[in-house]
Amino acid sequence: MKFPLLKSLAVGAVALFAAGSVSAETLRVGMECTYAPFNYRTADGELAGYDVDVAKGVAEIIGADLEFVCQQWDGMIPALLANKFDLIVASMSITDTRKEKIDFSGPYRDSVGRLIGKADADWKLFDDNGAPIAENFNGLRVGLERASTYENWFNAKLPGAEIVLYDGSEPLYLDLQNGRVDMIMTNPMKAQLRFLSKEAGNKFGFVSPAISEVEFFGIGVGIGLRQGQDELRERLSAAIRELINNGSLKEYALKIFPFQIHNDEWGKG
């Protein structure tokens, strides 16, 4: 060989490459980074929140390195499919329509929705059994996030309501305050923390029970991944079960809420 230096460099590179692949796989995780308290940036720019904790907990168990990618909600699944990242850990509910495009791990969080409106109004929207009274929704303007599971529920159950679609949840709160919508449907945990408990939200409150119809809202929130990776999916699901069983998941929730936000049954697998 005429170029011994080159040769030794090449050998070194191969060795490095091999070592790298053994030490850890790197998983890129997509999330909004603006969806507090589940995934958001703290004042010092660090990513934090329940989803972030879950992602880190799972990564530790399966021995992977993480790389976070921030992505707007309505492009989340397309970005996963376009290989911009490998996992969605972004409070995404497991639904049948989504399952046509991507796979999900087992659930790690409840998926419920609640309506928020003026606290002092007498809405009469639900009967004593907690079922919506469709005609009382006629003509009501309801703000939702585009591509949320709530939209399907409204279209199926309450077609008389006028749906207004937003990109992100902050605009929802703003337009509720501004009176552009009569009510919004959103994640109650997040809304409590970000809006209702603040001064801006003090005239507003929940005007519905927690709604969690599996048909529309899915069985819960899971980790999304591209289809055809059954082995990876199984490892993720097992890791989540471990987090449930060893109490970590409860710990993550108690950092934010006074209650856990998952179902212990899910740990049985």
Next chain:
Amino acid sequence: MTNPTSDALIQMINVDKFFGEFQALTNINLEVKRGEKIVICGPSGSGKSTLIRCINRLEEHSAGRIIIDGKELTDQVKDIDAVRREVGMVFQSFNLFPHMTIVKNLMLAQQLVRKIPKAEAHKTAMHFLERVKIPEQANKYPVQLSGGQQQRVAIARALCMKPEIILFDEPTSALDPEMINEVLEVMTDLAKEGMTMICVTHEMGFARSVADRVIFMDAGEIVEEAEPEIFFNSPKSARTKAFLSQILTH
């Protein structure tokens, strides 16, 4: 303020004109009687255009007085409008309204300024187009006409306003040589009919045959003023002589 002692149609008394610091006209005194034809010549930049543009207030004089048919040019908009109705102007570059047909060019000011009904304005327009010998071009646009034709239209447009005076600012300078005569012919006809005219031109043949007086300007001043015979045959000023020798040898 009028000057009842003079029967002049145009009076310029001690007129100065400044563009900022630059003095374009210096102490101009000029009287033009009704029916008189004046030719103004002089080197480029001598102030010829500025002088005649002061007469219809396209330029505002800086000092002195200008009185047109008894009306003094002041800041009064009414007086300026009244003067402009009496004074027609023909420009070197024709300045027809490019977006209007020939006949509309002739009708616009009649209708807007003189408040003449459309039909009558049209009749007048056609009458003057016949006088400048291009009635067949009435419905064309200016770009479709030759330079000589356009300048004749411009003269007809001025005539439609029935002015007392017409100012010409080098009306043939922008024309190809073969078109100069058709315009000069129209101007000569006008002169014969007794129109009061001030022409800035270097067409010395026209000056000889038509002008009552020829004025030579240089550096913003009237240097010499005489009947054409005297002006061309025995000019007094050296500057006039130098200018004429240049022009005539061309």
Next chain:
Amino acid sequence: MSFDLSLITESIPKMLAGIGITFQLMFLSAVLGLILAVILLLMRISGKWYLSWPAQVHIYIFRGTPILVQIFIIYYGLPQFEFIRDSVFWPILREPFGCAVLALTLNTGAYVSEILRGGVLGVDRGVLEAGSALGLSARQKFIYLTTPIATRLALPAYSNDFISLMKATSLASTITLLDMTGIARTIVAQTFAPYEVFISLAIIYMILTWIIQKSFGRIEKYLSRYVNP
């Protein structure tokens, strides 16, 4: 990456349901923007500082900031003030449509007034002097000489701005309006198929651009009949 052609044929009719909103935004803003542009232009060329100055400030602000930011300020920012929510304008500002039209109008008005000013400055001085010499008043010269000539001169630039305006209507989808883009984004959110849907959307906009270009081409040809008869 699979490319689903049937999705294109399915989504185009759905998006076309939003073309009405797109057209309403476009024409309303174009007409109101043109009126605003003429007012701004007259203010600018009035020669009075207390008129020309505010016009210049308006033009500077609306040309100097992104239209998306303007839309957000009008839609989310203005209602933060109690007096605006109590004002007679609230019924308009409450609606995303009103906010979008307002933002597009203010924006296009600023651009178009500059385009018109270019046209006005392009009118041959000699033509206006001829008007003065014939005794036309400043007003008459503006109406009968400056306006028609400047219109022709400004038209090519104006048609470009009109196309920009048409495309800018898509930003209304960010404030909940279901124009063509709003519908497209919703379809993408449901089908997770951005390529098929957005390419279909792009094709629709391209066709609209083509129609607008052709229409302005005709108007231009008509207005230029005296230049190339």
